[in-house]
Amino acid sequence: xxxxxxxxxxxxxxxxxxLGPRSARRAALTMLKRxxxxxIPLAEAIETAAQAVRNCTICGNLDTEEPCNICREPHxxxxxxxxxxxxxxLWALERSGAFRGRYHVLGGTLSPFQGVGPQDLSIDALVSxxxxxxxxxxxxxxxxxxxxxxxxxxxxxxLIDAEVKVTYLAxxxxxxxxxxxxxxxxxxxxxxxxx
Amino acid sequence: xxxxxxxxxxxxxxxxxxLGPRSARRAALTMLKRxxxxxIPLAEAIETAAQAVRNCTICGNLDTEEPCNICREPHxxxxxxxxxxxxxxLWALERSGAFRGRYHVLGGTLSPFQGVGPQDLSIDALVSxxxxxxxxxxxxxxxxxxxxxxxxxxxxxxLIDAEVKVTYLAxxxxxxxxxxxxxxxxxxxxxxxxx
Numbered sequence: 001x002x003x004x005x006x007x008x009x010x011x012x013x014x015x016x017x018x019l020g021p022r023s024a025r026r027a028a029l030t031m032l033k034r035x036x037x038x039x040i041p042l043a044e045a046i047e048t049a050a051q052a053v054r055n056c057t058i059c060g061n062l063d064t065e066e067p068c069n070i071c072r073e074p075h076x077x078x079x080x081x082x083x084x085x086x087x088x089x090l091w092a093l094e095r096s097g098a099f100r101g102r103y104h105v106l107g108g109t110l111s112p113f114q115g116v117g118p119q120d121l122s123i124d125a126l127v128s129x130x131x132x133x134x135x136x137x138x139x140x141x142x143x144x145x146x147x148x149x150x151x152x153x154x155x156x157x158x159l160i161d162a163e164v165k166v167t168y169l170a171x172x173x174x175x176x177x178x179x180x181x182x183x184x185x186x187x188x189x190x191x192x193x194x195x
Numbered sequence: 196x197x198x199x200x201x202x203x204x205x206x207x208x209x210x211x212x213x214l215g216p217r218s219a220r221r222a223a224l225t226m227l228k229r230x231x232x233x234x235i236p237l238a239e240a241i242e243t244a245a246q247a248v249r250n251c252t253i254c255g256n257l258d259t260e261e262p263c264n265i266c267r268e269p270h271x272x273x274x275x276x277x278x279x280x281x282x283x284x285l286w287a288l289e290r291s292g293a294f295r296g297r298y299h300v301l302g303g304t305l306s307p308f309q310g311v312g313p314q315d316l317s318i319d320a321l322v323s324x325x326x327x328x329x330x331x332x333x334x335x336x337x338x339x340x341x342x343x344x345x346x347x348x349x350x351x352x353x354l355i356d357a358e359v360k361v362t363y364l365a366x367x368x369x370x371x372x373x374x375x376x377x378x379x380x381x382x383x384x385x386x387x388x389x390x
Binding site for chain 2: 005006008009016018019023025026027028029035039041042043045046047048053062063064065069086087088091
């Protein structure tokens with residue numbers, strides 16, 4: 001009903017996570033209603049980011065500078081490497097402000113069914129980093145899913161002869177969580193690890 | 196934590212309807228992961244649409260051609276004008292395939308509290324169109340909200356001396372709707388208008 005230009009825009013927007021065909025149409029209409037404040041600045045921001053942002057060759061984080069701001073930061077603890085699946089997880093940990101070491105982004109998890117093997121993830125690079133003299137601990141901050149845990153065990157095996165401590169995130173009751181709504185696995189873990 | 200380029204991109208994405216700060220970050224990361232298939236085509240699609248798409252000067256619909264494809268279409272019934280608040284409503288009606296006349300997009304609803312008066316909407320243009328010789332009916336297909344209904348009554352008053360029939364969409368039970376979940380107003384309307 002609208003021109004091909006709008007249809008094309010809606011189709012591309014619908015590929016973003018969180019946007020279906022209907023919300024993509026709403027987003028396109030909002031843009032067209034607010035061309036100067038949203039639409040044109042957004043096109044420019046996407047283009048700029050696409051050209052300027054690169055994955056850090058050390059840790060895999062996204063930044064415009066190489067190495068990234070976290071790898072460059074002199075006051076962070078270089079003894080600890082926190083391994084995450086995706087850049088989004090790194091951002092989540094940074095928002096919490098609870099970690100002041102270095103990161104390593106795997107770029108996904110092992111998934112034999114989807115053909116994702118160790119060579120498709122940044123595992124070799126992690127193993128080399130973990131064997132550097134100053135590194136004493138590798139935190140496997142992977143999702144508490146089957147894939148995340150399998151990948152964690154695989155990495156731990158690769159590091160079995162390296163002189164580093166391999167640790168995992170604790171399982172337990174989320175802050176504000178109600179016991180009644182928690183699954184049995186989490187409750188069991190929280191009970192076992194009681195303080 | 197990421198460069199200003201990413202922050203800027205996330206901020207602009209978060210202004211789109213349906214995207215909050217968290218989903219805007221996820222959308223930005225998805226783009227950066229799929230630069231060639233989503234990110235760069237999307238920037239180009241936004242730019243192209245921003246330049247090419249215009250509001251039709253007759254009905255207010257969005258299209259790259261002037262007048263729009265609906266106003267140009269020779270087989271549509273020029274006797275009936277369907278008045279809608281936004282282009283999204285026009286698209287919804289077109290998807291239904293139930294209407295083969297012409298449209299008129301108001302561009303919003305009257306809202307004294309937000310300072311939206313008749314001069315801010317495309318009401319004068321509608322009144323002129325409705326007074327053209329061939330027009331016999333104006334359908335006020337406005338949202339069933341206080342603002343939509345107020346705007347409808349205002350337009351109906353403007354057309355009181357024009358030789359057109361002014362009609363409204365029927366209220367009733369939505370297809371697939373369950374009576375138990377319907378509000379009293381809708382139930383009363385459906386009962387009164389029983390067939």
